[in-house]
Amino acid sequence: IDEIKKLVSDENGIIDARIYNDEALYELELERVFARSWILLGHESHVPNTGDFLNTYIGEDPVILVRQKDASLRVFLNQCHHRGMKLSRDDAGNAKAFVCTYHGWAHDISGQLIDIPFEKEGHCEPLDKSKWSPLQARVETYRGLIFANWDEQAPSLDKYLSDSKPYIDVMFNRTEAGTEAIGGIQKWVIPTNWKFAAEQFCSDMYHAATMSHLSGFTAGLPEHMDLNDIDIPAQGNQFRAKWGGHGTGYYVDQPFLLQGVMGPVITEYMTTSPQAEVASKRLGPMFGQHVIGQHMTIFPTCSFLPGINTIRTWHPRGPNEIEVWAFIVVDADAPDHIKEEFRKQNIRTFSAGGVFEQDDGENWIEVQKLFRGNKARKTKLNVQMGLGNSTTDHPDFPGRISGVYSEDAARGMYQHWLRMMTELSWDTLKP
Ligand code: FES
Structure with missing residues (x-):
């Protein structure tokens, strides 16, 4: 346990790459993380x-x-x-x-x-x-999502989700009718560690606004525009759950991301349509209409993208592989043409063959390949963005809030992972 505690530092924002590739740690994860989490x-x-x-x-x-x-x-x-x-x-x-x-x-x-x-x-x-x-x-269950947990002593799902619930509701509680899954469950394999995928959805708007997805955005722009015409925003926040390792990030009043990924029909549906007004009344204007383009992970392996509406579980298959099980949800009372547009845009963007999914997968695979090296597998990695720059009394957003380009939620995820790996009793682990 003392050795594991040296692998992650929440205070300094440093993690040891062995958490992504060590076989013995993975075996412990199956017992201490996956057999005790929702x-x-x-x-x-x-x-x-x-x-x-x-x-x-x-x-x-x-x-x-x-x-x-x-x-x-x-x-x-x-x-x-x-x-x-x-x-x-x-x-x-x-x-x-x-x-x-x-x-x-x-x-x-x-x-x-x-x-x-x-x-x-x-x-x-x-x-x-x-x-x-x-x-x-x-x-x-929470808002139609079904979770399971082997551990009789673990906190209830409600306590587990705690201050994350308003951010989950952005995607799953927009209307009285709730949501429904459409299409099947797409399943594919990526040779990477589950924490790369979980962390990116938990904490990483950075990759989308800097390098990884710019070619995908460019391809989706109208003919008369190129990337130089776009002012990539920094207006938004990141949320780190007080307990549990969950996190999300989002833009506020900046449809840049949603427009670039899902196109004008979905962007209009999510921001200015009569259904968006309904969501605004139900969730409040901030969560119902102004939070746009969001990534989120419920620790350990439930991740989703509100507005894009893909949701997936990163099922672990050893330290170096995951099976992605992804499906699409829509507002149950959305018009049929909107449901169909969500389906089509998801297949184009975030699916086994989706253009943005390829960007993410390539990054994760390349990093995991590096971990075959004797030195590379032990590298200390920098997770320091937003250190010392968070607040817990934001007027509009509950939880611990920092800027949209922060890594506070990643540090929260790894800190909770560390606690799950090293604290064997719920007496100390409980929320
Ligand atoms: Fe199931 Fe024999 S009946 S293994």
């Missing part, structure tokens, strides 16, 4: 009816998310207690039961083992099936 599994509209299920992951553990008869949700380990086979091998569907394909142990949709073939013939006494049912996770 992990995004999907959206309520993915499983609307009794028996609807989605196969996904908490960390590297496969889990089944299932809608129950009473409309509640269950999440349990997708593993049979007999010889460890998967109970369900489909991506998603509707089931009346989950029957293991190896020897046929059958489970109901709540995950209870209910039938064992040849039980009477094979066992002197009936097996206590309740003891041989798969492990259940806690499952809680």
Whole structure:
């Protein structure tokens, strides 16, 4: 634990690159971060009816998310207690039961083992099936998003999200009707560490305004304009959660980012349409209309872009690889042509083949490749933007606020990661 504590310094803004590439640290992360945190599994509209299920992951553990008869949700380990086979091998569907394909142990949709073939013939006494049912996770929702957590002692999702909720609501609570997921879940692999992706969505507006996405913005500009015609703004903020490692950044009254990525139809819908007025009344003018172009991460691996409306989980696959599981949400009562525009623009920009997604992936892959070097894998990295430059009493924005080009939320994310890795009891870890 003492050695891990030397890897991250919140006060000095220095992190050791080993947190991105060390195999032993990764194994500890699976136990101390992923088995104790709230992990995004999907959206309520993915499983609307009794028996609807989605196969996904908490960390590297496969889990089944299932809608129950009473409309509640269950999440349990997708593993049979007999010889460890998967109970369900489909991506998603509707089931009346989950029957293991190896020897046929059958489970109901709540995950209870209910039938064992040849039980009477094979066992002197009936097996206590309740003891041989798969492990259940806690499952809680916020604004249609479904999260699960293995840890009985962890704080509730509500406490976990805490002061982050107003910033999440910018995307998920614009209208009484809430949101719905459209299209399928896109899945792809990137050879990078999960923290690069999570940190960028948590804290990094910098890359978008400086280098990484400028070619994408240029390609999307009207013919008569080039980059020299654009005054890239610095008007906006970054939020760092007081607890939990969550973060977001956003422009205020500057549609630069949204216009450049999503084009005029979505920008108008988000800023000046009648639906934007509704959001303004519901969330207040600042959160409903003036916060434009936002990135956000709920620690550890739930990230989304309000206004662009992609949301994803960065499922870890070892220290050097992630599976991205991404889907699109829209206001449930948005006009059909707006839903279709969100779908099209997402596919063009932030999807497996999206132009902006390629920019991000290339950066993360190239950095991860460098970590094969004996010296490069131990480099001290500078995360110092905005050090000593935050406030907790901003008149409009709750939480800890710094400038839009800051790294305070990144430091918050790594500080929470450090605490999860080194504090084994919720007595000290709790909010
Ligand atoms: Fe599932 Fe044997 S492994 S029934």
